[in-house]
Amino acid sequence: MRLARFDDGSGPRPGVILGDTIADVLAADSSLPHDPGLWLGADRRCLGERLGARVDSAPKLPLADVTLLSPLARPGKILAVGLYFAFHSGEMGRSVTAIPA
16 A cells, blocks of 8 residues: 555645555545554554555546645654665766765
8 A cells, every 4th residue: 555645736635546546535534634644653454444445435536637745744754875875976977975065
């Protein structure tokens, strides 16, 4: 299950990506939190059962008709892996410096 946030012109909403569509689960169950980040703290089995039942009945929108937003509205931390920095710098034809600029 790929959790997402999207905007179809009516403001940010949580959804579940299904191939080239997104299920508007909030339209199927307005009691769900508006931020999918809050879903992660829930009992995952209970959440899976609750979402699974709602995804089938939720309206599906083509991904081409919505704007995908960051999956979490307010992440607590953002972690980066330095291993990829050197690889990306090489792709751009730049050298890696001891102190990031």
